[in-house]
Amino acid sequence: MSARRVARVQLDSPVPQLDRLFDYAIPHPLVSEVVPGVRVKVPLRSAGRMMEAYVIEVVADDGTERPLSSIEAVVSSMPVLPERLFTLARRVADRAAGSVSDVLRLAVPKRMVRAEKAWLAAPPPEAPVVVEAARVRADAVLAPYAGLVDTLDDGGRVAVDAPPHPSGDQPRGAWADLLAAAAVHTLARGRSAVLVVPDYRDQAQLMAALSELGPDEAVVRDDADQSGPARYAQYLRTLAPVPVIVVGRRSAVYAPAHDTGLVAIWDDGDSLLAEPLAPGVHARDAALVRQELEGSALVFAGHTRTTDVQRLVEVGYVRESATKRRTSPRVVLSATREGESRTARVPSSAFAAAREALAHGPVLVQVARPGYAPSLVCADCRRPARCAHCAGPLRAARPGATPVCAWCGRSAHAWTCGHCGSVKLRMASSGSERTADELGRAFPNTRVIVADGTHPVAEVDADPALVIATRGAEPLARGGYRAVILLDGDRMLQNEALRIGESCLRWWSNAAALAAPGAPVHLVGVAGPVARALATWTQPAYARAELVDRAPLRMPPAVRVASVEGHARSVDALLTELREAVPDLDALAVLGPVDTSAPPDTPTSRALVRFDYAHGRAVAEALRAGVIADALRARKSTKDKGPRPRNTLRVRLDLPEPDL
Template identity: 40%
Template sequence: MTEDQPELLPGLVRQQVKASQARARETRARKAAAAAVASVDPVARVLVDVPLAHLDRPFDYAVPESMADAAQPGVRVKVRFAGQDVDGYLVARAASSDHTGQLASLRRVISPEPVLAPQVAALSAELAERYAGSRADVLRLAVPQRHATTEKDASWPEPGEWRHDAAAGEAAWTGHEPGAAYLRHLASGGSPRAVWAAAPATDWPLLVAHAVAATLASGRGALVCVPDGKDVARVDRALADVLGPERHVTLTAEAGPARRYRDFLAISRDARRVVVGTRGASFAPVHDLGLVVCWDDGDDLHAEPRAPYPHTRETLLLRAEREGAAALVGGFVRTVESEYLLRTGWAQELGPSREEVRRRVTVSIAGDPSIKDVHGRASRIPREVHTAVRDALAQGPVLVQTPRLGYVTSLACERCRTPARCGACQGPLALTGPTTPPACRWCGTVAEDWACPECGHRGLRAPVLGDARTAEELGRAFANTRVRTSSGDAVLATVPPGPQIVVATPGAEPVVEGGYAAVVLLDTWLLLSRIDLRAGEEALRRWAGAAALVARGGRVVAVGDPAHPALQALVRWDPAGFAARETADRVEAHLPPASRLATITGDPGAVDDAVTLLAAPAAAELLGPVDVGEGECRLVVRVPRAQGAQLSTALGELQRVRSSRKLDPVRIQVDPPTL
């Protein structure tokens, strides 16, 4: 002990006494504040932001008199929960509580801004139940993070004067029957529900904008959800043309937190009533919602990758049912889910006549037996395709869709066709450019001295070519023509009109004013070879999305097996017939949408525990479990569609039991987009 330590002890004791007295005063102040509760509705029901399934319910807190005005339903609050301060949403005020003890008080109101609308709060509860998740997870998707500066300073200019042009809307919908009647029903305040199969060469954003305008003319709001930002930009421009500027907002993740929160507040404060955005926009708190639109509902971007994995189409249809709004589910093809809506009578059909389709596009398959060109049918780009591209370049641009990104994405032995594999990790070999040696796509090892392990031959062939190699080949074939690529991180939204060849991967096709003179679909077998329940449906959707960009009277040429049902549906432009046949096959095989599926994925022991605890409906079938790699397995639970609600309830209870017992987690997906 040093000499100065005895002198320090009294000082330390005094500091400790002062700190203790300060804590005591703070405690008395809190108790006094808690005692002075609000005189009207002193109980706040708070949904705390805790992702534990067994805690997924509102908890009661006392409302201090000092917070009585600010603590209104929908605001963000801070509460004491499980020994720590957590965020939450105040969902209701009440006069009394079922809790018999003393209620803890709200810690503070984070913001007096009511960001959780009553209809969105009710929607979150229903979605959580349907997808066996928690409301806290749904609300993270529904309400953007707070941006205090934006909340304080947000203001919006008054929209200009606008008059609904009903005649222009009906003219735009000409060819899609009964489109005019659908618009008139919207304008009169009705809530028609339709599944819309758009004709090729259709400016679908313009038609959507006119449907929104008809809804707005009735004094109601509209909500439009599309797969990606490129589609948002197209609908944004169409709405600005039809409605005028400053009458709608866009909600996308790419906008940034400040812009996204500002646009969210514009909807929440009823400054704007028209929203267009990606899947997160499906929760937008539109006042007096009159129309929900889901474009291209088969796109996998509509499936939320975060728990509880809701799908945009189901979210919007649920909102339409709850809020009495009209619904429009559209696309160039029809999904089996949309077909089921028609079969059950929930929605009516909108689409073009056969004569209208014939006037707009001609689709053929290169290599058809009726075409006497044996050598052309044996090549990747047949002679018929070269002829179609050359003739179309005299009229305008040509779009070439190829399903693989890169240069040469896989290699095989030139002699025996054995796939070329890396000697270090057995990964596939590929070429990244015309002068680079083959290298492994997994570990990057260069294999300059590769030899086939089966026959010893050193020659390589390319069974699958990427968009870069395709562009190189077309550039050599049409030497005086500009060739562009659109894929990966270099996606072109638009290209200028004029003779050129645009090579794009599915979903990355740029739009050109006036449309393409011709569209070529290469390697159609590759999309059809996917081992997936939706392989044919997805292939037809991607082909139709590219083919629909053709100019009116243009030509589409697909290279593939002319006998395949998906290609036959493309040639006839018959997405309705293809969807009807797919639905019939699914019904016969007891697959969605005729049944309800759920997957349980996790460690084998955790999945076994889940099966033991699951109180599934009596008609439930357990398929699996099967190994899915990385030490996980997956079990599929299938029930008839009529028992889908019971399955969701059983899975939700399973999650709550496992959460309360702190068992190893499992991932549950109800109606997964693919298997």
């Protein structure tokens, strides 16, 4: 009689105590179907129900004749979880003190039966062929970057300063041509490339650049904009044993492409690359883990340099690569001249530049906020105008309109200032619509286009127009804008966030890169280190200075920061266990805990833990062990007494900035 076969499975469950491999006996009729990577259904005796799981490995029984539950059924015969993806998910989850099932939920799309049947019935894809002309063209794009080709071939890590200009007369940035060339160069060597971008507009630019180099059949999309069947079919394409180019957003960093030779992250400072779902791992960190496991090349490209990447450069883990001949936009720091009103929103120099540029093409004006009047204040005491019902901020859709609360939506028909009793309101700032109204009157007979979250515009033509856009929503212009004016910079810098200077520099640099070569870029009313970095186009130097300033203050990314929140007793117990498990922690490593409870809920608190990178593994293991222990205690205390309490421990690592 043959030995019993045992499947080691990973349950599809976020429950922390179930985050490990479980052994199940394979019934004789399912021996041929249960292979590593397939989905199965298994009984969970402790919960008294069936659960889906992934088969990680199949082994022979160890001969102890231990009692094992049997696999109930095979959900699909398609192996959708290759070993390389599980290994990556496990390593990422361990680094973030999270569950591997949470990572797999991001990486593996939901099964679509029809798409799967169509894939299994179709002939296997053939290996793509890169024509010689495309390979030569790609290498020509890469040639100006010192050592970049060698880094791609050797599997190194590099931070690239992207070219800050459009791609000829095409409605895309030259950065897209650079990443597309790197991907085609990798594909020509018979290896896959994974390109990760923040949003759909960046993805569209990259797809357009790849379409000019080809081959189209090798390009795979990975994003949630596709239908469920289409996304699942694209995922199955990445599992085929032939090289591909995967272009997607943050979850694409886990794409299980065959023999990955390149992972590239565009604009890693964009908040869209930070995963909001547990365990909250940034695409940049997942890419670093993947590169370490697979030995592929890793490219961080952008118009600016985040302090996170700069730290890696400083320690020698990532090298720098810039063009041999440096190019940069023509940035002008505009301020009010003598005789001009200091309240003038657009100085005369910027106004004149816009008027001259409108004779040749479109002009971009970047503003801080959408809407007409993003904020209202009392006309007498200048206190912010608040709703009488919920204390929310009041907004005005147009001049003379009744103010409306941004929180509860109530109209403030008879508003009265709670501080001075005045009934008069004043617009404290101008949004995109008000700016368009004002500049439309200043430039009569000129087309005005508003681009913001309410009015998305992807592209404008080369005809003269004033384009008023909020940060991050700037449309692309064929051949680039003839002038760029950056307004509200002083207001943007007033934000209290730790990384606000870094963020402003990224917003302004990305907008400046939309200008045509030689076109003026006016930064209005801003001075200091951020303005100088933009004017001299020395963003890495600014990131280096920021890193130096944060190190003595023990602020990220000089150190890693974790948050712990939940029941007050659980938080205190976890912090005690953490200090015992990692005695080398600094005496000031823990900030808090602070009370976050709101009656009538049970007492809750939150604490921050700052620790050096050398202690990363020990801290993550201790925090994860504490979460599991707390979950087991909660289960034991509530057994047969109703549902588990809602406020169990929650842990999140690598916060971008401390915030108690």
